Amino acid sequence: MNHAYFVTGTDTEIGKTTIAAGLLHAARRAGLSTAAAKPVASGCQLTDAGLRNDDALALLAECSLALRYEEVNPLAFAPPIAPHLAAREAGVRLDVPALVDAVRPILARQADFTLVEGAGGWRVPLAGTASLSDLPIVLGLPVILVVGVRLGCINHALLSAEAIQRDGLRLAGWIANLVDAQTSRLEENLATLNERLPAPCLGRVPRLDRADAASVAAHLDLAALGF
Incomplete structure (x- = not known):
C-alpha cells in the first residue's frame, strides 16, 4: 500500500510544514513507512553542510526511510523571498521538469506514506508562466x-479547492490549523468549511504551546485517507 500526496496551504506562514510533519508522525505511529520531499525551499541557513531549511529538516526527521537532506530538499535558496525570485537571483531556472526529476526518486522509494510539500499556496510562480501546482499535476x-483558520480563510480555502x-x-x-485562536x-x-469543501476533514489542530510533530499528530486522523 503506497500512498503519496501533495501538501499545499491556503497561504504562506499558516503551519503547512507543522501539519505535514504531524501527518508523517501519525503515519509512523500507525506502523507505516514514511518519506517526504520539499523540492524547493527559500529562507535557508548556511551551515557547514551547505544550505539547510528548517521546514525540510522537520520533514526529514519524520521520514522512516533513510534519506539524505539533498534528496528531500534538492533546491535550496538563502533569501527568505518567493522561490522563483530566490532562484532567479541564484542564477537557477526553476522549472517543472527539474522539480519532477527531483521528486520522482522519492516516490520511487515506495514508502507507505509519502508527502511532497509545496511552498506557500497553490499558485506559487516558477520560471516563465509555470506554477508550482504544475508539479502535482504532472x-x-x-x-x-x-x-490556516483566521479571518478570510473560508474564501482562501474554497478558491484553493x-x-x-x-x-x-x-x-x-x-x-484546520487554528493559527488565530481568537x-x-x-x-x-x-462548519461552513465542512459543508463546502469537497473532501473530508483530517483534523483540527489547536494553538499548541509546543507544536512538535507528535503533539500535532494527536489531533489528526488518517482514516479518511484509507489508513
Whole structure:
C-alpha cells in the first residue's frame, strides 16, 4: 500500500510544514513507512553542510526511510523571498521538469506514506508562466489542503479547492490549523468549511504551546485517507 500526496496551504506562514510533519508522525505511529520531499525551499541557513531549511529538516526527521537532506530538499535558496525570485537571483531556472526529476526518486522509494510539500499556496510562480501546482499535476498526486483558520480563510480555502479540482486533481482531505485562536465565530467558520469543501476533514489542530510533530499528530486522523 503506497500512498503519496501533495501538501499545499491556503497561504504562506499558516503551519503547512507543522501539519505535514504531524501527518508523517501519525503515519509512523500507525506502523507505516514514511518519506517526504520539499523540492524547493527559500529562507535557508548556511551551515557547514551547505544550505539547510528548517521546514525540510522537520520533514526529514519524520521520514522512516533513510534519506539524505539533498534528496528531500534538492533546491535550496538563502533569501527568505518567493522561490522563483530566490532562484532567479541564484542564477537557477526553476522549472517543472527539474522539480519532477527531483521528486520522482522519492516516490520511487515506495514508502507507505509519502508527502511532497509545496511552498506557500497553490499558485506559487516558477520560471516563465509555470506554477508550482504544475508539479502535482504532472505527477498526478492527490492534494491535502492545510487551511490556516483566521479571518478570510473560508474564501482562501474554497478558491484553493476550486483551483485544485479545476486542474484535474483530487482534493483528498483538508486540515484546520487554528493559527488565530481568537478567530470570531470559530465553530460557525469550521462548519461552513465542512459543508463546502469537497473532501473530508483530517483534523483540527489547536494553538499548541509546543507544536512538535507528535503533539500535532494527536489531533489528526488518517482514516479518511484509507489508513
